[in-house]
């Protein structure tokens with residue numbers, strides 16, 4: 001299978017990392033809209049317009065599937081992407097909801113959803129979780145983590161101060177949904193903050209879980225072909241990809 005991975009910028013590489021570690025695809029075409037990132041503070045119509053443009057870009061490749069790694073796009077534009085795409089489109093929100101249900105059998109479990117302002121305002125995770133009986137939810141927009149991760153700050157004083165700022169009134173929940181591409185990069189720090197009893201739900205692993213449930217993979221690809229594109233400065237994206245993905 002040949003897959004396209006779409007994100008607003010570099011963060012979706014965290015999803016590519018999970019795809020690579022499971023060796024599911026022969027070819028991965030990544031597109032990051034680095035010229036227009038961040039999406040997480042933009043309005044619904046803008047996010048939908050950009051997402052449809054990404055679908056058009058992917059038409060240059062004969063893809064079998066598009067994975068929307070961006071939580072913000074998954075929350076707002078999945079239906080419109082599907083309408084415009086010639087191949088199936090799956091997103092991390094749906095995958096994250098299913099992974100949470102798999103991880104937490106008790107429907108009374110406490111779940112904290114963190115993401116960009118747009119993702120949290122969409123209530124996409126809450127709606128998905130409510131629909132399958134999980135109602136003990138809280139949500140917090142934690143957008144400051146995005147520039148921190150982009151600045152390669154994964155722990156330390158600033159991260160701890162930011163945790164305190166966002167979470168000072170929150171008791172450790174049973175699970176935290178990392179509802180943003182960048183958050184897996186601070187997952188060690190988050191795990192330490194909330195404690196080992198809190199399960200962290202990671203979009204990349206959730207997508208792999210969903211793929212393995214819905215598709216039959218007959219082959220493992222040790223060395224998939226990787227193509228990285230960006231709407232601005234693709235060289236910078238390729239450099240970060242090399243580092244994050246240890247290529």
Ligand code: DGL
Nearest residue numbers: 008038039040071072181
């Ligand atoms: N990729 C975005 C997400 O997962 C985070 C960065 C942005 O705001 O564009 O929501």
